[in-house]
Amino acid sequence: MNSGNNIGLKIITLTVLWDEGSYEIETFANEYRSLMTLIFDRIGPEDFGECLGMGKCGTCLVEIIQNHTLTDFGRNECNTLNKHGISDPGMRLACQLLIDEHCNGMIVRLL
Ligand code: FES
Incomplete structure (x- = not known):
């Protein structure tokens, strides 16, 4: 949560599309x-992130609509996406994506 102690930190703005809504979220790296x-914290969709970020449940699947540079696929992420028959590189596990300045302007859709 933004505590107000982030003076001097570069604000990262991204948009999350979910359940016919659009949520513009501001955060900062780390x-x-x-x-x-x-x-999970800002929107709180039900049943989202069930394995708490282990990259194994697939409940945090998102479609990347627009982005700049994303981190590479991790081993657990590849295995989980394959298990669900997903090969589209625009589909990612949100728990495997770090928030940094490259996410500024990113648009994702919750699936
Ligand atoms: S939280 Fe389970 S795969 Fe991302």
Whole structure:
């Protein structure tokens, strides 16, 4: 949560589309461990992030609509996406995506 002690930190703005709504979220690098924890905290969709970021449940699946540079796929992420038959590189596990300045302007849709 933004505590007001972030003076001097570069604000990162991203948009999350979910349940016919659009949520513009401001954060900064290292405020959250991952995109999953940010979405869980700020929006709180039910049944989202069930394995708490282990990359194994697939409940944090998002579609990347617009982004700049994302981190590479991790081993658990590849295995989980394969298990669910997903090969589209635009589909990612939010728990495996770090929030940094490259996420500024990113648009994701919760699936
Ligand atoms: S929280 Fe389970 S795969 Fe992301």
